[in-house]
Amino acid sequence: MSLRRRIFGGGALLGAHHVVHEVLRFARNVIVARILAPEDFGVAATFWITTGFLATISELGFQQLLIQAPDGDSERFGATIQTMMTARSLLIAIVIFALASPVATMFRVPEATWAFRLLAIVSVLSGFHHRDMTRFKRALRFGPAIVSDLVPTVVTTALAWPIVAYVRDYSAFVWLAIIQTGLSTLLSHMLAERPFRLGWEWTVVRRAFGFGWPLLLNSLLMFAVMQGDRIVLARAYTKAELGLYSVAIGLAMMPCGMVMGITSQLLLPVFSGFQESRERFESLYRLYAQCAAAAGLMLGALFFILGPALIALVYGAKYALAGTVVGWLAAAQSIRLLRAAPTTAAMALGDTRNSLMANVFRQSGLLLALVAALAKAPLVWIAIAGVVGELVALSASVMCVRWRHGLPIRAAASPAAVLFGGLAFCAGIARSGLAPSSLLTASRILIVLLGASSAVLLSVSPELRRQLRIFALPLARRLSLTSL
Template sequence: MLRAALLLLSGNVATSGLLFARNLAVAALIPVEDYGIAATFALAMAAVEMASSFGLQQQIVQARDGDDPRLQDALTGFQLLRGVIAAAVLFALAGPLATFLDIPEVTWAYRLLALVPLLNATQHFDIHRLNRDNRFGPLIATNTLPSAVALALIWPLAAWLGDWRVMLAAILIHAVLTAVLSHAVAERPWRPVMDRVLWGRTIRFGWPILLNALVLFLVFQADKLAVGRILGLVPLGVFAMGVTLTLTPSLIAARTIQTATLPRLSVAVGAHGFDRKANGTLVASMSAGLAVAVAGVVGGWLSAPFLRGTDWAGLTALLGPLAIVQGLRIAKSGSAIVGLALGRSGNAVMSNLPRVVALIAGVAALAQGTDLLVLIWLGAVGEAAGFVLSAALVTWRDGVRWRMDQSIVFATGVVLTILSLSWSPLLFGAGLALPLLALMHRKAA
């Protein structure tokens, strides 16, 4: 288990690190306003992916018949259909989106981005199916190599194009290479088929995930949309970079924990010791979340001297609060993974609703002229409420018992991290909570 987790962690770190480096390179090579435009490409892609998300990758891992070629072929056909629909929707919405953001000259770029969901839909499902047997190499290679190539091409693209088109080209190159490589490492033939019975099962499994994707879009992208519309492209560029810097480690941690624990939890459902494995998953997510929060606060302090006097100076005040928000989100993912293993895919939707309420309040405050930090701190409140709700749902629906001492240590660490933004020595206290959580995870594993 430890070896598999370390392999996954290294692969996810490499993949996310390369994408992170790509974004940093683009930000360094083009003006802040152009980076704001580039950030809207991710927003457009997220909107389309959200609208067609059915958790197909999770289904092939979680389902007891996930190794059945017929199920894989049906999922492949379903994925291809959703890709075609998503591409058509993005192409149709290109004009309205560009008009809403007051950048009509970028309409053609949004239309070109419609190729990405179509390319993503042609990826081979073998890279996910093989995870059932703890064979993570194909998935890691498919995620890592295209990111490395896209990063290497940033500098020649910047020399050639010199503006936001650099990001557009990098996204398209990455999508093409990922699709091609997924077929290169596959073992089974790629056979998309239509199966009404299995598609119906996929929809029943995936509709809560679709709802959660809608919520996640609101959580991760609607605030950027509001910042771009209300404050303009330059503040959007700074805010988007802050989100990128803190979201990257968050995604690494959450993806690694889910991929490593979901197969084991799914097999252990109904067996003796499931609660112990569930608590191990939760404490792993809390440890990772607190580590991200502490690192973000330190990163804000360390970056201040280097960013002072530049167009990115406002970033230093955002890093700590944004990292705390992401840390709470990672912690919440632990109980959501347990719920998914139990077949409760709707738990994730419910646990994200407090964040949506906080987002609505934050956008309203931003429209009234309040500081951007108000939007961020309201997001932290929403994530904390979601953490409590997610854990409570698993207990209420399935009787899983959580160890309260773990949550108390985590909550203490988070509070000290928040207070350290006003008095830095308190961060040492937050740091002490990390080895305590690590010890608890070792006992629960």
């Protein structure tokens, strides 16, 4: 099989896996939320904030090194990396268990101390995940890793209702995580080709730390971007408000996460292949920005107009207040989707500073969220702070890619202007109370808004118009021949 076909096939497989995984995880959260109260969902959010932070401050890219290193297939190299991965997970488990009480007190949930300690089991189990699931990716063999990830997700989604119905509190999240991690680790050993071995070689250890330490700063910034607002909420707002916010952000992030997960894996190699052709590279950059703006506009409009009705329909009336923030959270994700265009273009040119710089500026949103929390502002202002932070980060990314690589500002600015205008209009409708509560009526309004916005976007997007013509002409010919 040719390399191109392997890349395309692997990309398609990863894309399908990403979509299925996100849908299953979303379904599992919906099942849990329908049974538990928002307060329990808020307590569960503190679990993932804690484990996510500990994983972030110890992230040294061991798995990436196993894929990237020329000698990553050697047994001695792999055994050393396996030891470091296992030691990292065991260390995280010890920290979680030891600090369970002060962490639970910090988040104002001392009654959940026992559940925090139980989380240590998840980290222990993950530490013995077989490295072969990562090593296979060196040869673009993604199947075993997908199976070891997807099967446990299917199982825990199926078990969600009986477990939650039995325990009926926040500990359901912990039990499901233990089952999923344990099953994933078991499958990794069943699918592995080599025996599980630990080893130690100082040259590999030094290489691993040299490779991974620069990743720590960006990982910490990304943690602040993804979890910073919920840390603020956990300290300054009630558990119920944290639960409502977590439900809303989970719904808003799901479609954006799927789109970004697929495009980042498929478009980075394409950008890299056009490095020698400046004209084609810039054309692809413009097209990516235009498509990202179109997708972001659809997502933002969807959640501003239909978000409250969707929240009530999917999660139930007890989570209805989450509808007040879901539109703004989706708007932030829409802008983040557009930010992927300059970030991916810069990365294809070997520039990893663009993402780092953008994430530094993104912290402006966290600062605004802190101000809003200190002022005891309504929950919606925490979400609006995230939108402002994404706007600042997008501007920084576009300017950075212009200064460092000469890519035109207009390529992203024109689609961004249409995106911002469309989101502002939708926000105005939602804010004014004109958005109807009826799902059918809201859907009709959404279709009209998307039609008008698409027309404006196409008027400033020549690359997008060209690609639509390329796609539409053969289709029109086939339809005309069929009618004859």
